[in-house]
Amino acid sequence: MNEPLGRRFRIESLAGTHDRADFTCGVPALDRYLANQAGQDAKKGYATVFVAVDVETSRIAAFYTLSMAGVAVHLLPESLKRKMPRYPSVPSVRLGRLAVASSRKGQGVGKWLLLDAMARSLLSEIAWAAFVVDAKDDDARSFYSQYGFLELPDDPMHRFLPRRTVEEALTPFEPA
Ligand SMILES: CC(C)(COP(=O)(O)OP(=O)(O)OC[C@H]1O[C@@H](n2cnc3c(N)ncnc32)[C@H](O)[C@@H]1OP(=O)(O)O)[C@@H](O)C(=O)NCCC(=O)NCCS
Known part of the structure; x- marks a missing residue:
């Protein structure tokens, strides 16, 4: 159990x-998404789907999705808006879904994948300035809150980090 996640x-x-x-994570909608929709989303360019696979059993232990997105500028806090050019939206990466199998929870996998998603996003050649997450419920919201995600006033389930914050957080982290 103490072996590094990588x-x-x-x-x-x-x-x-x-x-x-x-795959079962305790949230049926996320299980159904992986089983029925994720492949189509990946094929059609709606999301990149990453899975963490157990090296011994080849079973999926967790997954997450990344897509490009835009956040309307008027939703941002004044402090950030003041420093921005006058564009209507902020180019963003969206972590649409993140789920860890019930049998793997509490082992650091969720945090590890969140960092992996951020690290991969920073490697992208496509510009983005905010990293957005969709929290599906209060549980997910409290998971993301501990990492300093800021609220977007349109929906308390949408949270974001400015790119600079992600860069600072990730300085020592290497993606798998
Ligand atoms: C939320 C979820 C991704 C967390 O994954 P996990 O692998 O169990 O979490 P980790 O073991 O990496 O926990 C990392 C840290 O988050 C904390 N944490 C875990 N779940 C939490 C929650 N629901 N609320 C607050 N903190 C939480 C842990 O205590 C740990 O803190 P520490 O670093 O101080 O020890 C997982 O429980 C899950 O898949 N839930 C169902 C789907 C879901 O809600 N997805 C998120 C949005 S779509």
């Missing part, structure tokens, strides 16, 4: 070879 799990793009049907 040795226990491989993070890779979702592929047809992954068994998606037996």
